Amino acid sequence: MPFQEILGQPKAIKLLTRALTTGRLAHAYLFTGPDGVGKAATARAMAAWLFCGAERDLAPCGRCPGCIKFASGNHPDFFHIVPDGMAIKIDQVRSMKKQLSFAPLEARQRVVLLEDVHTMRREAGNSLLKILEEPPPDNLLILVGSDREPILPTIMSRCQVVPFAPLTVDLAAEILVRCDPDLDRSQARVLATLADGCPGLARSLETGGVLDVYRELVEGLFTAPEDPGPRVECALKLAGRAAAGKEGLDLLLDLLEILFQKAMKAHLLGTPAGKLDDQVARAREQWNLTQLSDKVQAMGSARRALARNCNQGLVCEALMLDLLECSPRVLGG
Ligand SMILES: [Zn+2]
Known part of the structure; x- marks a missing residue:
């Protein structure tokens, strides 16, 4: 450089x-x-x-x-x-x-x-x-x-x-995006904030695998099977992935929530797809406003459960079932 x-x-x-x-x-x-x-x-x-x-x-x-x-x-x-x-x-x-x-x-x-x-x-x-x-x-x-x-x-x-x-959060985020062009700008901001404006530290968060897990989860949410049984299986598998990286769970929730919120905003503003990040455009296409708002609420419940020290694995399972809209009926309830 x-x-x-x-x-x-x-x-x-x-x-x-x-x-x-x-x-x-x-x-x-x-x-x-x-x-x-x-x-x-x-x-x-x-x-x-x-x-x-x-x-x-x-x-x-x-x-x-x-x-x-x-x-x-x-x-x-x-x-x-x-x-x-x-x-x-x-x-x-x-x-x-x-x-x-x-x-x-x-x-x-x-x-x-x-x-x-x-x-x-x-x-x-x-x-x-x-x-x-x-x-x-x-x-x-x-x-x-x-x-x-x-x-x-x-x-x-x-x-x-x-x-x-130390760098400003904006600058640190810019450096992160420069190092990893696939990184969404608002995700980069979350990383930069968490790392107090030190891109080096943020990159270690990144290499800690949180972003990889995030990308996997999003892909899983987009491509989950429609059939109820396999869909529940998929939710549980994603939950296992999310819960495995204990330290990074908060960050993971932040990143997912940002995606849902951005997709909501894109619905409301009618932003042309060409101006959206790929994932946001895909999320808007896949989920309507009500579904997205439910997902944001599910994130809130998960956070509150974690704050009450509930078992991380169970919280992640409930969250992923919610995000994939596996209703109790589907679960055989
Ligand atoms: Zn030279």
């Missing part, structure tokens, strides 16, 4: 752009701030900028050997250090220091990205201090740390600290 595409960090980007364009880089930077707001992406963008060998204004050319090697993850002058287990260990720091004593192989400058430096204990931190004070020439160290945990003050005092801010 080039520098200019990093969203929501104008101060940090301005400062770093100035340093890059004037050739006045500090020897070590420390990017701090919440998780998942673009710190490591910014560090990579700096590396990309420094490794490009073409004549250009700002963005790397993407075509020269330096750009191609970095993009493929094979640049010999890019060191990326992440915690070995729970923390960055002293051995990792030592081996890095050893390599830094040699000149860069291809680029004018080697770039070392150390992620999660807040995990570093004093021993590893102390080993890093000397190199932070006087790095061998032609090395740029970029340390990235979360503000969840304190970073050793001795490290902070030897780096130029660049604070990164």
Whole structure:
């Protein structure tokens, strides 16, 4: 991701752009701030900028050997250090220091990205201090740390600290949609809100599987068999899927409710299908206003039952039977 595409960090980007364009880089930077707001992406963008060998204004050319090697993850002058287990260990720091004593192989400058430096204990931190004070020439160290945990003050005092801010929900949602074009904008907003404006965190919610389950459920609701028996079976199967991801259930309910509400709105406003997300258009086609309003009410009942600590599995079963309109008559009652 080039520098200019990093969203929501104008101060940090301005400062770093100035340093890059004037050739006045500090020897070590420390990017701090919440998780998942673009710190490591910014560090990579700096590396990309420094490794490009073409004549250009700002963005790397993407075509020269330096750009191609970095993009493929094979640049010999890019060191990326992440915690070995729970923390960055002293051995990792030592081996890095050893390599830094040699000149860069291809680029004018080697770039070392150390992620999660807040995990570093004093021993590893102390080993890093000397190199932070006087790095061998032609090395740029970029340390990235979360503000969840304190970073050793001795490290902070030897780096130029660049604070990164949390993003607005809108911006975080925009970044999510950019990363996953299939993601519906309002779903992205829900994720972004839940993750306090940190797209990185929201993506972990996403990769936690909630969105996959959501998509499965919606598909199941759209394509459930008409025959009563198999329809009930289908409802119970979907309920099992929904209840399995315990942590994500609230989020799942939010996402479903958004879909139903949007389909209701589309009915009421008569929005042309071309202007609707695929799922919303499909939901409007499949269910009339009364059916959709019943579904929204069913979501409300499920939420209230969960708030009363009712059994999640049973709540999901009742909900899915409601959503598929499996009436008691169908159940043999
Ligand atoms: Zn290039």
